Amino acid sequence: MPLPRRHLWAGIGAGSSALVAMGGCVTILNLDGLSSGDAGVADSARDVTRARDGGSRDAGSREAARGSEGGKDGAADGRPCQGAACPDAGPPATSCAGAGGAGLTDCPAGSGQESCCVSLDVEGGTYYRSYQAGTAALGVCAGGVACDGGTEKGNPATVSSFRLDKYLVTVGRFRRFREAFMQEEGIPAAGAGRHTHLNGGSGLANSGSAAGYEPGWLQTWNSSVDPTDANLECGPDATPPLSTWTPTIGTNESLPMGCANWWEAYAFCIWDGAFLPSEAEWEYAAAGGSDQRPFPWGATDPGMSQLFAVYGNSSITEPVGSAPEGAARWGQLDMAGDAYEWVLDYFAPYVDPCADCADLGSEFNRSLRTQHYGTGTEYLAPPYRSASSPFGRNFSIGFRCARVP
Numbered sequence: 435m436p437l438p439r440r441h442l443w444a445g446i447g448a449g450s451s452a453l454v455a456m457g458g459c460v461t462i463l464n465l466d467g468l469s470s471g472d473a474g475v476a477d478s479a480r481d482v483t484r485a486r487d488g489g490s491r492d493a494g495s496r497e498a499a500r501g502s503e504g505g506k507d508g509a510a511d512g513r514p515c516q517g518a519a520c521p522d523a524g525p526p527a528t529s530c531a532g533a534g535g536a537g538l539t540d541c542p543a544g545s546g547q548e549s550c551c552v553s554l555d556v557e558g559g560t561y562y563r564s565y566q567a568g569t570a571a572l573g574v575c576a577g578g579v580a581c582d583g584g585t586e587k588g589n590p591a592t593v594s595s596f597r598l599d600k601y602l603v604t605v606g607r608f609r610r611f612r613e614a615f616m617q618e619e620g621i622p623a624a625g626a627g628r629h630t631h632l633n634g635g636s637g638l639a640n641s642g643s644a645a646g647y648e649p650g651w652l653q654t655w656n657s658s659v660d661p662t663d664a665n666l667e668c669g670p671d672a673t674p675p676l677s678t679w680t681p682t683i684g685t686n687e688s689l690p691m692g693c694a695n696w697w698e699a700y701a702f703c704i705w706d707g708a709f710l711p712s713e714a715e716w717e718y719a720a721a722g723g724s725d726q727r728p729f730p731w732g733a734t735d736p737g738m739s740q741l742f743a744v745y746g747n748s749s750i751t752e753p754v755g756s757a758p759e760g761a762a763r764w765g766q767l768d769m770a771g772d773a774y775e776w777v778l779d780y781f782a783p784y785v786d787p788c789a790d791c792a793d794l795g796s797e798f799n800r801s802l803r804t805q806h807y808g809t810g811t812e813y814l815a816p817p818y819r820s821a822s823s824p825f826g827r828n829f830s831i832g833f834r835c836a837r838v839p
């Protein structure tokens with residue numbers, strides 16, 4: 435089902451790489467070197483950055499819900515859990531192992547309820563990557579097309595079982611990776627990061643321009659991992675406090691890690707004992723698999739209380755897990771709003787059929803899923819997709835990791 439061209443929010447500071455909107459046509463926004471004909475787009479983008487759709491935050495309700503959510507899926511040592519007892523949950527996530535504190539063991543933020551590295555089972559199955567959410571009353575449908583009650587579906591995909599982290603990677607978790615990198619650790623070995631539980635260890639099938647399977651990490655990417663303070667603050671032209679990174683431990687440890695480029699996100703997940711989820715895996719979890727949900731949590735109107743999703747928010751991103759009622763079918767939080775999320779694939783039209791597939795070689799830009807804290811309801815539907823240059827460092831781009839089942 436071809437999706438129409440749509441304009442992507444462009445809260446990009448000077449010096450940032452271009453973001454790309456999805457659709458039948460791809461719009462590239464780059465605020466550096468714009469032609470005179472693009473000036474209006476740039477002005478509009480900056481206006482959106484300064485004043486987004488408003489909405490009061492019901493802080494008391496949010497805190498009450500957060501306090502009642504409970505820590506049913508976690509272990510104090512940071513091991514990704516499959517249940518209260520964490521049976522056979524695989525090796526501990528490196529970023530939380532043997533340490534505690536903000537952004538590590540206090541998720542949802544400040545609660546002290548569970549490890550920020552909790553990873554939850556996602557039961558495999560088949561779903562449609564393109565579908566209309568069927569919520570005409572809310573004005574929410576995939577790609578912005580008219581709702582038809584959810585009957586139009588396309589681009590089927592089959593996804594095997596895997597685990598997906600409950601939370602976005604926090605500043606606190608990324609800080610431990612950065613420390614390892616500064617000690618000349620953290621660069622992945624060649625071929626690392628594959629979905630080794632698939633196809634006899636070969637990984638995902640490549641749906642891109644070249645046949646074969648997932649290559650994993652390429653050594654030619656090593657030089658693209660450069661987590662300096664300046665880079666992690668989105669460069670010299672970025673305006674604090676939009677960057678979530680701070681050179682020393684401060685009050686941002688529980689915020690989603692922004693300003694990491696695609697290679698750094700991938701390298702982090704590999705170092706953490708995981709891998710980046712494929713685009714199909716990410717959307718499958720957000721859509722609730724064959725449930726094909728209008729929103730990750732279901733069909734409930736999210737309103738403006740921020741209990742379901744951090745969106746329509748005039749401030750910056752919120753700590754991970756700040757929207758406790760927005761849990762997806764398998765328990766993941768923040769799969770709508772708060773931050774874009776890097777995934778493994780190149781950004782390209784879907785190829786059918788897809789069975790444990792990823793586009794691993796068609797284009798240059800890498801796919802992003804969901805939207806950020808300042809967008810409207812229509813961007814919260816699981817099929818929404820966009821993209822960025824892998825070099826992109828943007829305060830609103832985060833990520834989460836996936837793991838073997």
